[in-house]
Amino acid sequence: MSKRDYYEVLGVGKSAGERDIKKAYKKLAMKYHPDRTQGDKSLEEKFKEIQEAYEVLTDTRKRAAYDQYGHAGVDPNRGAGGFGGGGGADFGDIFGDVFGDIFGGGRGGSRQSRARQGADLRYNLEMTLEEAVRGKDVEIRVPTLVECDTCDGSGAKKGSSPTTCPTCKGNGQVQMRQGFFAVQQSCPTCSGKGQIISDPCSPCRGQGRIEKTKTLSVKVPAGVDTGDRIRLSGEGEAGENGAPAGDLYVQVHVRDHDIFTRDGNNLFCEVPLSFSTAALGGEIEVPTLDGKVKLKITPETQTGKMFRMRSKGVKSVRTGAVGDLICKVVLETPVNLSSKQKAILQEFDASITGSAAKHSPKEKGFFDGVKKFFDDLTN
Missing domain, CATH: 1.10.287.110 (DnaJ domain)
Known part of the structure; x- marks a missing residue:
């Protein structure tokens, strides 16, 4: 047929x-x-x-x-x-x-018998804004599991070696059948390792790994920001039975700055501005991460106005582009005035009273709007 x-x-x-x-x-x-x-x-x-x-x-x-x-x-x-x-x-x-893939393994299932790679680790690194912008070489201490030098990670006493598990024949898994289904389970004799250590290494007690605090040098590139990660390949936990080590991820956190706020590659800061400079214009000194620079204030500057200083921000760690410094001027009201100073201000105020449209257009527009609002309510 x-x-x-x-x-x-x-x-x-x-x-x-x-x-x-x-x-x-x-x-x-x-x-x-x-x-x-x-x-x-x-x-x-x-x-x-x-x-x-x-x-x-x-x-x-x-x-x-x-x-x-x-x-x-x-x-x-x-x-x-x-x-x-x-x-x-x-x-x-x-x-x-x-x-088998549904129940944890398949024919010839040796997935669990293969030595497992070491776990990845994370280290939180706090930096100042200046350090993050310029980059820095730092030393960190990381507690981790490293390969035992005495047994070279095998877990067996020097001169001996692990033997194949007689229960699972080195597969690390045993199969249990219940009618229609075949279920793979970790071997109870060797705990899924596929090998048995009869004479364990004393320093690591048969684990092949010991606890140790490593000192590592980390090169932090210029321009990193909060949330960036630096990967150190192979610096995580040692793997089991000589398997590859995991990786170490250094997580960057930049502390808040007293003057600057960072947004991407741009820096922001608030600059106090005197009443007279705002009205007449002039130059003021503003801080940057590279020192003080002069900022020209145009006459009749209002509080909250933004001034952009090109290329005074942060150099991108990825593209190399340099951001800007954006200065927001905040008008500062004079305090602790003398009698003479108060008299001068009163005289000045009297000189512009009645001409709000000319000298204070926003003030006039605001009160005109308020008057119209109440007129509409009464009509």
Whole structure:
């Protein structure tokens, strides 16, 4: 009897990826697995057909041969000409392979037996604004787990070595079957490591790692800001049984500054301005991170006006572009006036009374608006 096309058996197209093939197989296996068909021989043969199609189409070599030569390319009876079919495989083996990813592993599952990479670590680094803008080399002390020098990370006493776990045969997992399902669990004998240490190393007590505080030099580039991270590859915790170490991430936090506020590459600051300079104009000194500079104030400057000083901000750590310094002037009311000073101000005030439209346009506009508001209420 001629065999059906494997793609047709699984109900997938010839361009289907492995994920689609597995998905189709799971659906059919749930329906036709012998545990669910109550010994129906015809359905059992159908399941074998489904199983054979799956085994061929998920094997790269077999699938290539099948696509080129059809069933003859995977016929085990054709010797070197074929790559072997899938009719003789055990139901449980292939079924465990497909469903193993759901329950933590699959056939030949050695994922847990492989030594695990060390954990990544984080170090919070506080800096002043000046340090962040200019960059700095800093030394940090990081408590971590490092590879034991005595046993070179194996966990076994010098001169001895770990042995393969007899329970899981080094896989780190054991399989438990309950009817239709196969469940992978961490081996209870070796705790998933796949190896047993009969004679543990004394300094690390068989763990292969010891606690130590490392001193590291960190080059902080100019222009970093709060939230930026500096990655130190391999400076995290040592891995288990000689596996690679994790990474250390230095998290930057820039402290608040007494004068400047940072927004991206720009700096902001408030500059107090005297009444006379605001009215007449002039020059004032303003601070920058590189020292004091002169800022020209135009006559009749109002409080809150922003003055932009180009390229006096922060150089970007990523693009190299330099931001600006933006100065907000805040008019400062004179205090502790003498009698003479008060008299001068009173005389000045009298000289402009009645000419608000000319000297205080905002004041006139405001009170005109207030008058209209109340007029509208009474009408």
